[in-house]
Amino acid sequence: MLPTIAWQDSDIVMIDQRKLPGAEVYVTCRSVNDVAKAIKTMIIRGAPAIGVCAAMGLALGAQRSKATGTKQFTTEFQRNSDLLAATRPTAVNLFWAIERMKQSFADGALAGESVEQLKARLRLEADRIHDDDVASCRAIGALGATLVPAEACILTHCNAGALATAGYGTALGVIRGAVEAGRKVRVLADETRPFLQGARLTAWELVKDGIDTTVITDNMAGAIMRAGDIDLVVVGADRIAANGDTANKIGTYTVAVLAKEHGIPFYVAAPWSTIDLATPDGDAIPIEERAAREVTHVGSVQLAPEGAHVRNPSFDVTPSKYITAIITERGIVQPPFLENLRA
Numbered sequence: 001m002l003p004t005i006a007w008q009d010s011d012i013v014m015i016d017q018r019k020l021p022g023a024e025v026y027v028t029c030r031s032v033n034d035v036a037k038a039i040k041t042m043i044i045r046g047a048p049a050i051g052v053c054a055a056m057g058l059a060l061g062a063q064r065s066k067a068t069g070t071k072q073f074t075t076e077f078q079r080n081s082d083l084l085a086a087t088r089p090t091a092v093n094l095f096w097a098i099e100r101m102k103q104s105f106a107d108g109a110l111a112g113e114s115v116e117q118l119k120a121r122l123r124l125e126a127d128r129i130h131d132d133d134v135a136s137c138r139a140i141g142a143l144g145a146t147l148v149p150a151e152a153c154i155l156t157h158c159n160a161g162a163l164a165t166a167g168y169g170t171a172l173g174v175i176r177g178a179v180e181a182g183r184k185v186r187v188l189a190d191e192t193r194p195f196l197q198g199a200r201l202t203a204w205e206l207v208k209d210g211i212d213t214t215v216i217t218d219n220m221a222g223a224i225m226r227a228g229d230i231d232l233v234v235v236g237a238d239r240i241a242a243n244g245d246t247a248n249k250i251g252t253y254t255v256a257v258l259a260k261e262h263g264i265p266f267y268v269a270a271p272w273s274t275i276d277l278a279t280p281d282g283d284a285i286p287i288e289e290r291a292a293r294e295v296t297h298v299g300s301v302q303l304a305p306e307g308a309h310v311r312n313p314s315f316d317v318t319p320s321k322y323i324t325a326i327i328t329e330r331g332i333v334q335p336p337f338l339e340n341l342r343a
């Protein structure tokens with residue numbers, strides 16, 4: 001399994017996802033500022049991985065603190081939480097993980113723990129969040145595999161793999177689970193403009209695993225569906241609202257509409273930390289708008305002329321009516337999602 005993020009002594013080490021597949025370079029974060037920068041600049045990305053990284057960042061920040069009293073320690077912890085919460089707005093796992101760390105901190109403070117005890121508790125909680133995420137992905141993979149026919153061509157969008165989680169992946173977890181269960185699987189990976197998570201990261205992971213993978217440009221999916229060569233679609237999610245509306249990488253909505261038109265099942269695979277019952281529907285999900293340069297350039301090569309306006313919404317919302325089922329570690333949730341997610 002790929003080492004997405006790990007402790008190295010008291011530092012955090014992560015593979016630089018901006019450089020893949022050309023170079024396997026590891027980045028060391030020694031401060032909360034380093035961690036916030038890593039999330040913002042997408043050295044690490046993918047909703048569950050962002051959450052795990054933020055939790056580890058808070059533990060790292062606590063470890064580095066020179067505070068001797070709990071008052072100053074608490075102020076620093078709050079400041080670090082705010083810094084990390086401001087990195088990326090759409091992936092709810094970020095806010096979920098920070099809340100979980102805050103809750104652990106509050107429990108310790110209430111019990112009158114010392115600064116040293118609070119530091120140890122935060123490290124333990126971050127490690128639990130990391131390990132729980134891997135366990136959730138494995139459960140999602142095993143459950144999702146039951147939805148995959150004996151022979152299947154599966155389309156996926158963006159990268160919801162080991163790199164996007166603490167390990168194994170959600171959408172790619174389903175693919176890995178299906179392969180482990182003996183299904184004969186071929187994967188079509190949308191290249192996923194503009195950051196190319198599909199062409200660069202999904203293809204890299206799956207090829208490393210020896211899984212039959214074909215990269216297509218995003219605008220090819222419709223024609224290939226029409227030709228009858230896609231059996232199902234599985235994607236990850238950044239936030240799933242109470243009614244099942246799902247924010248995921250820009251272009252997911254287009255794939256979902258195409259899948260419905262062609263009668264192809266469209267599955268969303270995500271851990272429970274991605275489900276946001278406090279957000280009623282997709283209209284209430286904040287959508288990150290990223291830098292124009294991601295669209296105008298590929299690497300250092302400029303594609304679009306100076307002076308052209310650029311839009312770069314990083315995510316879109318797929319209304320729940322296009323979703324066949326949501327695969328979580330707690331079970332496969334079928335429509336109607338409003339009732340069944342709550343249940």
Ligand code: MRU
Nearest residue numbers: 045046047158160164236237249
């Ligand atoms: O901008 P990114 O690369 O962080 O977006 C990632 C996605 O959209 C993933 O599909 C989603 O976070 C799920 S990852 C298991």
